[in-house]
Amino acid sequence: MAALLDIRDLTVQYDGHRVLDRVSLAVRAGEILGVIGETGSGKTTLARAVAGLAPVRSGRIDFAGTELTALRGRALRAWRRTGALQYVFQDPLRALDPQHTVATAVGEGLAVAGALAAPEIAARVEGALARVGLDPDLAGRRPGEISGGQRQRVLLARALAVGPRLLLCDEPVSALDASNRNHVLRLLAGLRDTGVTVVVISHDLSSLAGIADRVAVLYGGRLVEHGPIGDVLTAPRHPYTALLAASSPSVRRSRPIPAASLRGRGDRSAVPGGCSYAGRCPFATGACDAAPELSTVDGDRAVACHRAAEWPALVQVES
Numbered sequence: 001m002a003a004l005l006d007i008r009d010l011t012v013q014y015d016g017h018r019v020l021d022r023v024s025l026a027v028r029a030g031e032i033l034g035v036i037g038e039t040g041s042g043k044t045t046l047a048r049a050v051a052g053l054a055p056v057r058s059g060r061i062d063f064a065g066t067e068l069t070a071l072r073g074r075a076l077r078a079w080r081r082t083g084a085l086q087y088v089f090q091d092p093l094r095a096l097d098p099q100h101t102v103a104t105a106v107g108e109g110l111a112v113a114g115a116l117a118a119p120e121i122a123a124r125v126e127g128a129l130a131r132v133g134l135d136p137d138l139a140g141r142r143p144g145e146i147s148g149g150q151r152q153r154v155l156l157a158r159a160l161a162v163g164p165r166l167l168l169c170d171e172p173v174s175a176l177d178a179s180n181r182n183h184v185l186r187l188l189a190g191l192r193d194t195g196v197t198v199v200v201i202s203h204d205l206s207s208l209a210g211i212a213d214r215v216a217v218l219y220g221g222r223l224v225e226h227g228p229i230g231d232v233l234t235a236p237r238h239p240y241t242a243l244l245a246a247s248s249p250s251v252r253r254s255r256p257i258p259a260a261s262l263r264g265r266g267d268r269s270a271v272p273g274g275c276s277y278a279g280r281c282p283f284a285t286g287a288c289d290a291a292p293e294l295s296t297v298d299g300d301r302a303v304a305c306h307r308a309a310e311w312p313a314l315v316q317v318e319s
């Protein structure tokens with residue numbers, strides 16, 4: 001399947017500190033890709049880089065044949081006006097203007113594009129609210145007058161109103177209670193059927209397990225594993241992914257690997273430029289002082305671990 005979004009060797013640096021290190025990842029048209037990693041692993045930075053909001057030091061990002069990393073000035077503004085790629089921010093309260101009504105917020109992108117008359121914008125806003133399951137009566141309210149779950153849906157409606165091809169959702173459910181979380185996750189899953197490609201960022205594997213087709217795992221600014229979510233969760237090839245899966249009750253396998261056997265004893269320290277996980281990895285060896293390359297395994301999967309070929313025997317031997 002063709003990649004809608006193709007990220008190659010992306011490196012992002014803040015104040016001399018590498019936050020993303022040579023990340024390569026393709027998002028296929030029509031899929032839901034989950035991006036998982038602990039706090040500080042670079043998930044938000046990845047989304048921000050794709051949205052043109054992070055300082056890309058090297059590498060390139062292509063979207064449907066357009067090299068985004070080469071766009072400047074007028075060309076960049078014209079590309080943004082297409083609305084093809086929408087970034088749904090992590091914090092709805094901060095992302096929404098407290099003075100704007102729901103209708104104004106949702107219609108904002110359409111008004112900026114400037115091509116539609118007011119009645120058409122109103123009709124699109126109504127359609128977008130219906131699409132995310134929000135009562136049209138909320139249209140006149142302000143962000144402070146609706147619930148957190150409703151605010152999250154307003155952000156989604158705003159992004160959907162402009163007809164994007166790709167949605168980048170940053171932690172869309174982390175602030176929600178269980179019922180709102182399920183609602184928003186179902187909504188995202190349903191977008192796939194309407195031809196919208198979705199990237200969902202989360203630090204919570206169980207949120208992704210039910211909806212994502214594939215998953216990409218970040219650790220310390222590096223992509224350590226990616227592949228179809230079922231395969232990656234049931235038969236992880238990277239020790240960090242294995243620990244994530246073993247620590248997540250809802251995705252645990254019938255014969256789970258004990259999480260304790262996947263936790264490092266801290267007897268090796270990570271070397272600058274080496275494997276980002278070596279300092280926490282119970283299986284690290286001298287080879288891990290050099291960063292492992294991301295290599296294809298089993299056709300559709302990739303893993304960056306010097307010992308990937310030794311799984312699953314590695315766990316049984318060492319535990």
Ligand SMILES: Nc1ncnc2c1ncn2[C@@H]1O[C@H](COP(=O)(O)OP(=O)(O)OP(=O)(O)O)[C@@H](O)[C@H]1O
Binds near residue numbers: 015019037046
């Ligand atoms: N604007 C910035 N200036 C300097 N450092 C930054 C900036 N934005 C992010 N960082 C650093 O980059 C690293 C990755 O941050 P990022 O927000 O991408 O992580 P994350 O995986 O999304 O974490 P979280 O789950 O907490 O949102 C962190 O060490 C963070 O401090």
